[in-house]
Amino acid sequence: xxxxxxxxxxxxxxxxxxxxxxxxxxxxxxxxxxxxxxxxxxxxxxxxxxxxxxxxxxxxxxxxxxxxxxxxxxxxxxxxxxxxxxxxxxxxxxxxxxxxxxxxxxxxxxxxxxxxxxxxxxxxxxxxxxxxxxxxxxxxxxxxxxxxxxxxxxxxxxxxxxxxxxxxxxxxxxxxxxxxxxxxxxxxxxxxxxxxxxxxxxxxxxxxxxxxxxxxxxxxxxxxxxxxxxxxx
Amino acid sequence: xxxxxxxxxxxxxxxxxxxxxxxxxxxxxxxxxxxxxxxxxxxxxxxxxxxxxxxxxxxxxxxxxxxxxxxxxxxxxxxxxxxxxxxxxxxxxxxxxxxxxxxxxxxxxxxxxxxxx
Numbered sequence: 161x162x163x164x165x166x167x168x169x170x171x172x173x174x175x176x177x178x179x180x181x182x183x184x185x186x187x188x189x190x191x192x193x194x195x196x197x198x199x200x201x202x203x204x205x206x207x208x209x210x211x212x213x214x215x216x217x218x219x220x221x222x223x224x225x226x227x228x229x230x231x232x233x234x235x236x237x238x239x240x241x242x243x244x245x246x247x248x249x250x251x252x253x254x255x256x257x258x259x260x261x262x263x264x265x266x267x268x269x270x271x272x273x274x275x276x277x278x279x280x281x282x283x284x285x286x287x288x289x290x291x292x293x294x295x296x297x298x299x300x301x302x303x304x305x306x307x308x309x310x311x312x313x314x315x316x317x318x319x320x321x322x323x324x325x326x327x328x329x330x331x332x333x334x335x336x337x338x339x340x341x342x343x344x345x346x347x348x349x350x351x352x353x354x355x356x357x358x359x360x361x362x363x364x365x366x367x368x369x370x371x372x373x374x375x376x377x378x379x380x381x382x383x384x385x386x387x388x389x390x391x392x393x
Numbered sequence: 394x395x396x397x398x399x400x401x402x403x404x405x406x407x408x409x410x411x412x413x414x415x416x417x418x419x420x421x422x423x424x425x426x427x428x429x430x431x432x433x434x435x436x437x438x439x440x441x442x443x444x445x446x447x448x449x450x451x452x453x454x455x456x457x458x459x460x461x462x463x464x465x466x467x468x469x470x471x472x473x474x475x476x477x478x479x480x481x482x483x484x485x486x487x488x489x490x491x492x493x494x495x496x497x498x499x500x501x502x503x504x505x506x507x508x509x510x
Contacts, residue, residue, distance in 0.1 A: 204500070224500040234493045238500055245501065338493055 166273065167248040168192075168199040170265070171239030173232055174256040178210040180369060184258045185219040191262035202242055203256065204235040232321075233342030237335040244330055251330050255321040257369060264362045268324045271358050278329040278355035279346065281315060282322030282362030290364050303344070306384055311347040315359060319343045322362050329355050341386045402444050409441045 170188065174181060185201065192199045201221040205213040207229040216223045224238055236253055243251040250269050254260045264282060271277035284290045284300075292300070300319055307318040321343070325333065332353040337345045350357045416437065420430040443450045443466070450462025459465040 225503065226496045226500050228492065228496050230493045230496055234496065237493070238497045241497060241501060336490060338489060 165196070165198045166250060167246070168195070168197045168250045168252065168269065169239075169243045169246060169248040170199065170201045171204060171236065171243070171251055171253045172201065172256040173204045173206060173235035173239065173253070174208065174212050174216070175206040175229065175235075176208045176210050176212060177256045178208070178212050178215055180258045181212055181215050181256055182219060184256055185216060185221055188254075188262045189219070189221075191265060195266060200246070200248070202239060204238050206230060206232075206235045231339035231342075233335050233337045233339055233345065236342060240325070240330055240333060240335075243325075248330070249327050251325045253321060253323045253325075259364050259366060260322045261363045261365065264322065264360075267360050268322060268362065270360065272324055272326045275326075276356070277358040278326040279350055279357045280324040281317065281346075281357070281359050282320050283315070283317035283359040284320060284362060284364050285316045286359060286361035291366065292364070293366070303384075307344050307347050310344065311351055313347045313351060313357065315347065317359070318347065320362070329353075337386070339386070405444050406441060409437050409444070413437045413441075 170192070172181075172184070172188075177184075181203070185203075188201060192201070203213070203216040203221055203223045205216065205223055205225045207226045213223050213225055222242075224242060226235065226238065230238075239253060240251060250272050252265055252268060254262075254265075260282070268280050268282050271280050284292060300317065304315055304318045308314040323346070332355065333346070333349045335342055335345055335349070347357075349355070413434065416425070416430060416433040419425045420427070425433070443462070447462060450466055452462075454460065454462045454465035457465055459468065
């Protein structure tokens, strides 16, 4: 690394995660200490009705509050905007339900630190054998196909919420979709802005909690319909 | 023109007069602009006119190559309805985005509360 330390921002969009947010933040903080970087954690509280924000503040991390629920896309855009304002070098987005392993952060920012990529997406389908329920696996694979049909990039895991962005990507990416279909929109942005994209294998920890939240299987269909509607605009 | 009005003519014209009055009042209170006012006024008045002179729609229909006036009206209405629904959708989507931007601005303006790590 150069004399100036790399500034890393970890963005956690959260909606009603009071049960798990503390644990997630604790392990994240521990992991970030091991990395030799200047790092900050920001929780985007998407108008949770529970104590998510309070619990996050207790952990000593920055909390940005949405006054009205805007969905995943809206929250991620707020996180990127915050990174832009703070002029950080790398933004990492993670799910706040505990399904991502903080140990993978080093892996996911690797290609950006080496200037080999602008956007890195953590894939559940590379190398690491993840236990993913069959129905979910099918839906995820269909989403990848749809992503290819719409945006011309064939990722192995288009719906993954574990991502890293370089300074260039942070400055260029402008998200329009508000909800879960944002995962696909990233690929549109990658293509439009000619960003270098790569994937790294990650581990996921599916708990009954994280399965109940996040993208339900039915939601996959909703996402598809929304994408089609967007084309007609 | 028929001397005795058909029930459908009376009902429809009552509704159309109601619609025209809404257009007028919404324009007066400034909810719709002059363009929309003209558009809706012309639409409702044309409908009103057609109710009492059905032959008029037949004339236009034959010009367009459609057999009956009623058919022509239905075709055009459906096309118009779809288009208006589409436009409304786009407007709603834009509004949502604007709300998001507003929510974002507010979130970023409030100094993020945190203790030093």
